[in-house]
Amino acid sequence: xxxxxxxxxxxxxxxxxxxxxxxxxxxxxxxxxxxxxxxxxxxxxxxxxxxxxxxxxxxxxxxxxxxxxxxxxxxxxxxxxxxxxxxxxxxxxxxxxxxxxxxxxxxxxxxxxxxxxxxxxxxxxx
Numbered sequence: 001x002x003x004x005x006x007x008x009x010x011x012x013x014x015x016x017x018x019x020x021x022x023x024x025x026x027x028x029x030x031x032x033x034x035x036x037x038x039x040x041x042x043x044x045x046x047x048x049x050x051x052x053x054x055x056x057x058x059x060x061x062x063x064x065x066x067x068x069x070x071x072x073x074x075x076x077x078x079x080x081x082x083x084x085x086x087x088x089x090x091x092x093x094x095x096x097x098x099x100x101x102x103x104x105x106x107x108x109x110x111x112x113x114x115x116x117x118x119x120x121x122x123x124x125x126x
Contacts, residue, residue: 001053003061003064004064010065011068011071011076013047013050014075014078015073016043017075018073020040022106023036047083055126062083062086063084065083066080066091068080074099074104074107077099077107081095081114089125093115096111096115097115099111
Protein backbone atom coordinates (compact mmCIF):
# COMPACT_ATOMS: atom_id res chain seq x y z
CA UNK A 1 0.00 0.00 0.00
CA UNK A 2 1.11 3.54 -0.60
CA UNK A 3 1.39 5.90 2.34
CA UNK A 4 -1.74 7.75 1.19
CA UNK A 5 -3.64 4.46 1.09
CA UNK A 6 -2.46 3.59 4.59
CA UNK A 7 -3.60 6.99 5.90
CA UNK A 8 -7.01 6.54 4.25
CA UNK A 9 -7.27 3.05 5.77
CA UNK A 10 -6.31 4.50 9.17
CA UNK A 11 -9.24 6.93 8.82
CA UNK A 12 -11.60 4.09 7.87
CA UNK A 13 -10.56 2.02 10.88
CA UNK A 14 -10.90 4.96 13.29
CA UNK A 15 -14.37 5.79 11.97
CA UNK A 16 -15.37 2.13 12.28
CA UNK A 17 -14.13 2.16 15.89
CA UNK A 18 -16.33 5.13 16.67
CA UNK A 19 -19.29 3.43 15.04
CA UNK A 20 -18.88 0.35 17.20
CA UNK A 21 -18.46 2.36 20.39
CA UNK A 22 -21.41 4.63 19.73
CA UNK A 23 -23.63 1.76 18.61
CA UNK A 24 -22.80 -0.62 21.42
CA UNK A 25 -24.51 -1.18 24.72
CA UNK A 26 -23.16 -1.68 28.22
CA UNK A 27 -25.90 -4.22 28.93
CA UNK A 28 -23.99 -7.48 29.28
CA UNK A 29 -27.15 -9.49 28.58
CA UNK A 30 -27.63 -7.82 25.18
CA UNK A 31 -26.64 -10.37 22.51
CA UNK A 32 -25.25 -7.63 20.25
CA UNK A 33 -22.69 -6.68 22.90
CA UNK A 34 -20.55 -9.77 22.22
CA UNK A 35 -20.43 -8.97 18.50
CA UNK A 36 -19.49 -5.35 19.27
CA UNK A 37 -16.67 -6.42 21.58
CA UNK A 38 -15.40 -8.85 18.94
CA UNK A 39 -15.51 -6.16 16.24
CA UNK A 40 -13.75 -3.63 18.47
CA UNK A 41 -10.99 -6.14 19.18
CA UNK A 42 -10.57 -6.75 15.44
CA UNK A 43 -10.33 -3.00 14.81
CA UNK A 44 -7.85 -2.59 17.68
CA UNK A 45 -5.54 -5.21 16.20
CA UNK A 46 -5.92 -3.79 12.70
CA UNK A 47 -4.97 -0.32 13.97
CA UNK A 48 -1.95 -1.95 15.61
CA UNK A 49 -0.95 -3.46 12.27
CA UNK A 50 -1.26 -0.07 10.60
CA UNK A 51 0.87 1.47 13.33
CA UNK A 52 3.46 -1.26 12.91
CA UNK A 53 3.67 -0.62 9.18
CA UNK A 54 4.01 3.14 9.73
CA UNK A 55 6.80 2.53 12.27
CA UNK A 56 8.54 0.19 9.83
CA UNK A 57 8.52 2.97 7.22
CA UNK A 58 10.14 5.43 9.62
CA UNK A 59 9.17 8.61 11.47
CA UNK A 60 8.14 10.47 8.31
CA UNK A 61 5.42 7.91 7.67
CA UNK A 62 3.84 8.47 11.08
CA UNK A 63 4.05 12.23 10.55
CA UNK A 64 1.65 11.69 7.62
CA UNK A 65 -1.07 11.23 10.26
CA UNK A 66 -0.68 14.78 11.59
CA UNK A 67 -3.05 16.39 9.06
CA UNK A 68 -5.73 14.15 10.58
CA UNK A 69 -5.64 16.31 13.73
CA UNK A 70 -8.11 18.50 11.84
CA UNK A 71 -10.30 15.70 10.53
CA UNK A 72 -14.01 16.29 11.28
CA UNK A 73 -14.31 12.92 13.06
CA UNK A 74 -13.30 12.96 16.75
CA UNK A 75 -12.06 9.36 16.75
CA UNK A 76 -9.79 10.07 13.80
CA UNK A 77 -8.42 13.10 15.70
CA UNK A 78 -7.83 11.00 18.80
CA UNK A 79 -6.12 8.13 17.04
CA UNK A 80 -3.94 10.41 14.92
CA UNK A 81 -2.74 12.23 18.05
CA UNK A 82 -2.21 8.95 19.90
CA UNK A 83 -0.20 7.36 17.10
CA UNK A 84 2.00 10.40 16.53
CA UNK A 85 3.05 10.86 20.16
CA UNK A 86 6.48 9.33 19.51
CA UNK A 87 7.28 11.45 16.46
CA UNK A 88 5.55 14.76 17.31
CA UNK A 89 5.17 14.65 21.10
CA UNK A 90 4.35 18.33 21.72
CA UNK A 91 1.83 18.69 18.90
CA UNK A 92 0.23 15.31 19.63
CA UNK A 93 -0.04 16.12 23.35
CA UNK A 94 -1.61 19.50 22.51
CA UNK A 95 -4.16 17.80 20.27
CA UNK A 96 -4.97 15.25 22.96
CA UNK A 97 -5.54 18.12 25.38
CA UNK A 98 -7.92 19.82 22.94
CA UNK A 99 -9.87 16.56 22.70
CA UNK A 100 -9.78 16.08 26.48
CA UNK A 101 -11.22 19.56 26.94
CA UNK A 102 -13.77 19.22 24.13
CA UNK A 103 -16.49 17.18 25.78
CA UNK A 104 -16.69 14.91 22.69
CA UNK A 105 -17.90 11.62 24.03
CA UNK A 106 -16.34 9.10 24.34
CA UNK A 107 -13.11 10.52 22.89
CA UNK A 108 -12.54 13.09 25.61
CA UNK A 109 -12.40 10.27 28.17
CA UNK A 110 -9.91 8.37 26.04
CA UNK A 111 -7.78 11.49 25.57
CA UNK A 112 -7.77 12.11 29.32
CA UNK A 113 -6.73 8.51 29.89
CA UNK A 114 -3.85 8.77 27.42
CA UNK A 115 -2.68 12.06 28.98
CA UNK A 116 -2.85 10.54 32.45
CA UNK A 117 -0.84 7.51 31.32
CA UNK A 118 1.77 9.83 29.81
CA UNK A 119 2.01 11.88 32.98
CA UNK A 120 2.32 8.93 35.33
CA UNK A 121 4.77 7.08 33.10
CA UNK A 122 2.49 4.18 32.19
CA UNK A 123 2.63 5.17 28.51
CA UNK A 124 5.96 5.57 26.80
CA UNK A 125 5.44 6.32 23.11
CA UNK A 126 7.78 4.47 20.78
